[in-house]
Amino acid sequence: MDTPERDSLPRKRSLRKKFGARNYDENLMDELIEKHLGGAFKKKKQTKEDLEKETETEAMIAISLGFPIDALLEEEIRAGVVRQLGGKEQNDYIVVRNHILARWRSNVEVWLSKGQIKETVSNEYEHLISAAYDFLLYNGYINFGVLLPLTSPMPELTNEGSVIIVGAGLAGLSAAKQLMSFGFKVIVLEGRNRPGGRVYTQKMGKKGQFAAVDLGGSVITGIHANPLGVLARQLSIPLHKVRDNCPLYKPDGAPVDKGIDSNIELIHNKLLDKVMELRKIMGGFANDISLGSVLERLRQLYGVARSTEERQLLDWHLANLEYANAGCLSDLSATFWDQDDPYEMGGDHCFLAGGNWRLIKALCEGVPIFYGKTVNTIRYGQDGIAVIVGEQVFEADMVLCTVPLGVLKKRTIRFEPELPGRKLAAIERMGFGLLNKVAMVFPHVFWGEDLDTFGCLSEHSNKRGEFFLFYGNHTVSGGAALIALVAGEAAQMFENSDPSMLLHRVLSVLRGRTCDDFPFILFPNLLKAL
Known part of the structure; x- marks a missing residue:
């Protein structure tokens, strides 16, 4: 759910990035790409140098979308997009593929047709145009989102098939929108009385001082290749880059020395490097060796972070790592903890103005959704699908089940016949993490208008993830909204905690504290805000 530039070795993103404070407009993409995209696809006579420059720019766009510069994706290889791997045909295919990606990304508000591509690519590459276009279209790399017609402008995509989608979260709604654009008849069954799943924007505050606060997913973590960024562009919703300035405070409210902070951050990164080297x-490590145990052993071997302040600082970075992985380091595999790094999305982390509910609302438009429909049974076979909700039976040609992993683990939906053994084994093996947050709205922004994030150190390692990071959502929520994040072991303890006690604890962290009974005020204006 929810960077310093990457080093030579991959690692989880930190939320303490470096960039200026301004609203993000993905239409710009970046200065270089926008410079070349401005008129790149208008009919005009181009020199050889112009074409080479355009090809390089399109390759950069493709890289930002997760495509390799000189190779095919595994999915492309399986799809047989070229007759023979390697050689001139593959190179030509990559150039054509990159051109199609860049064409659509230059204007994501309209459907890009195969005919439009043929206008800008030589006829001798027509077979590669078809191969690349069909792969990108059917795998959701182009022509997706909320501004597409419900009936595809391409006659060859007309389809009389019917699909039932179980779950109206982001996955289910996006799939419904895409399938409808391909011509399928679609209905969505949702157990709750609202759409969005784990995306939920709540209006908080007093009358006249409401703020839109995301109680579920709240950050677009990496704008490059992120379909949420595309949706925001299609809806003209501003994105706010999460600014880098993230001061840290000790348990007593005193600011952390920047020199010590930089040194411990470097130690933290080197420890992760050592884990990878080992x-x-x-x-590889044994399956039962955790990332947390290896990091602690290395810390002891190298004798680093010995003082109280240094250990608390290192704990903060470990809490941030637990937040990035949505799990305790003691539960993360030392061998596989970073296996999804190649699939991470690059670019800036952003807040969406008005909350992520705006995306959900747009995805729902025109989609037939039935609420309060908790699915009991899914029967499937060659004759079609039957989805049973109590006494009701919904029938279709296909079913797409997008419920969370936890629902599948609990077996609350019965499949007839039972799912194949490999799928049951995968459901059993896979795990999911836990994050918690406390959302608050104040009369004014006492933490500073220029701060999107700040962090607080904990006295105790087992509570290092409790309110370790705060998001100031005042730039996008319409009010002085502040979100306290809870990760790792602290997130698990939160599940059974009294909400009133949690609010008391988070306010005590914001006030800061000393050894005596007189509180050190971390933010001088906090008491006025309360």
Whole structure:
């Protein structure tokens, strides 16, 4: 759910990035790409140098979308987009593929047709145009989102098939929108009385001082290749880059020395590097060795972070790592904890003005959704699908089940016949993480208008993830909204805690505290805000 520039070795993103404070407009993409995209696809006579420059720019766009510069995706290889791997045909295919990606990304508000591509690519590459276009279209890399017609402008995509989608979260709604654009008849069954799933924007505050606060997913973590960024562009919703300035405070409210902070951050990154080096030398760790145990052993071996302040600082970075992985380091595999790094989305982290509910609302338009329909049974076979909700039976040609992993683990939906053994084994093996947050709205922004984030150190390692990071959502929520994040072991303890006690604890962190009974005020204006 929810960077410093990457080093030579991959690692989880930190939320303490470096960039200026301004609203994000993905139409710009970046200065270089926008410069070349301005008129790149208008009919005009181009020199050889112009074409080479355009090809390089399109390759950069493709890289930002997760495509390799000189190779095919595994999915492309399986789809057989070229007759022979390697050689001139593959190189030509990559150029055509990149051109199609760049064409659509230059204007995501309209459907890009195969005919439009043929206008800008030589006829001798017609077979590659078809291969690349069909792959990108059917795998959702182009022509997706909320501004597409419900009936595809391409006659060849007309389809009389019917699909039932179980779950009206982001996955279910996006799939419904895309399938409808392909011509399928679609209905969505949702157990709750609202759409969105784990995306939920709540209006908080007093009359006249409401703020739109995301109680579920709240940050677009990496704008490049992120379909949420595309949706925001299509809806003309401003995105706010999460600014880098993230001061840290000690448990007593005093600011952390920036020099010590930089040194401990460097130690934290080097410890992760050592984990990777050891893993490579040893050919991997045993399955039951956790990332947390390896990091602690390395910390002791190298004798780092010995003082109280240094250990608290290192704990903060470990809490941030637990937040990035939505789990305790003691539960993360030392061998596989970073296996999804190649699939992470690059670019800036952003807040969406008005909350992520705006995306959900747009995705719902024109989609037939039935609420309060908790699915009991899914029967499937060659004769079609039957989805049973109590005494009701919904029938279709296909079913797409987008419920969370936890629902599948609980077996609350019965499949007839039972799911294949490999799928049951995967459901059993896979895990999911836990994050918690406390959302608050104040009369004014006492923490500073220029701060999107700040962090607080904990006295105790087992509570390092409790309110370790705060998001100031005042730039996008319409009010002085502040969100306290809880990760790791602290997030698990939160599940059974009294909400009133949690609010008391988070306010005590915001006030700061000293050894005596007189509080050190971390933010001088906090008491006025309360």
